[in-house]
Amino acid sequence: MALSFKRHFKRNLATLLATTFSAASLFASSAASAADTLTIAATPVPHAEILEFVKPLLAKEGVDLKIKVFTDYVQPAVQVNEKHLDGNFFLHQPYLNEFKKSHKNDIEVPVAKVHVEPFAAYSSKYKKVADIPNGATVAIPNDPSNSGRALLLLAKQGLLKLKDPSNISSTKKDIVDNPKNLKFKELEAATLPRVLSQVDLALINTNYAIEAKLNPVKDSLFIEDANSPYANLLVAREDNKNSPAFKKLIAAVNSPEVKKFIEEKYKGAIVPAF
Template structure:
């Protein structure tokens, strides 16, 4: 009897230990614990509404096939998305071009980089007061983005349109204008606000995504537009330490897939958004 009881207790103890181990590695919820797989399966990305969020919606099913779930957080400013990635609240963001990222990394001491260039949104000059760039009168007011890289970009568009001449350099501002024959007056405003200023200024130089949100058609409504060989392609920004991780590689591949290129070519036939890959 004693021998039989000892055997039964040993079997029960072994089964109990096995059961504890199973709970640690395979919880009922199906979510991996510290003793299970640590591979990240949910990717959190911050994006501007148009066209970035639209593009990410195309990417969702592509990532699902690889076992990843994409969560998109919408932003309407150019500062918070980078801070959120740097702080680890987001895994990546998709709203900006390389010069803007590089300037913010330097200015805010951020540990960010980019993986792929996805698309270009040509910047344009828009107006409710005139129908042609040559109709701008002496002393006309023009609104431009107030962040360094986009202001420089906007001024170069105006220079290429023959309105002003600028010093050489990457981050030029209004004080770097060397020739201004029409005595144009410049108002520096947050990029997202520019479409709403068209009733108050003679013209505004607006980023492509904000023009699209305001139902402005770059090919029809812009008085002047950025050249297609512009270096300001929009990118996927990530933390430097995450750049080579599998989930970031999967997201980068999906954003530069044939499906995304086809989506851009089919939806933006007016050339307002063009693939950069």
């Protein structure tokens, strides 16, 4: 009887250990799976489209990429800063610099340059810069980095003069000569395509232009050249920038496959920055 009890005890102990190891393995597997999930904020075009392209490539590397789409430029940065998201893909360095000034505890870190979206000016009324009349109304983005970008582009066309033509943080106060007496409307960047018919000229970020079926190469009056300092960045948090999953994402967005995708899909409206 003692022998029977020992055998029964050993069988129960083996079953218990097997169950424990199985549960531990399942937990470890779930933890590994969670660690390999990245949630990235992006604006719809081209950022979310590029991420959708790399998503299956990352899946093969064991990374589950979740893309959260935003239509504004504020919340993607705020939510990363508050650790609700792992990173974002929508901004350029001048925008990030301005954002950090107003968010002292910002924890966003650029980890890769992906592409340049040449900034451009559009008009539904005029076909040439020379046709823009005196007193024309010009719509520009209202965020500091992109409003400065708009003023620099206008200055390069001779439509105004700035105190320092190289200062990407220029404001309307830095205009020293406005020969056509241009009147400015500063609006949220996403709304600019919708007011194009209501103004004489609108300077529109390429992602919003493309969403509105405007081709920066074909439809603009003038456009930035290839030397633009506004490369769009993949951004991580300070605490996850070196994670294995993020390193795989960085490699994916800077891959030959993505370069070919950008060149073939956007045909010069968006240019690879790597």
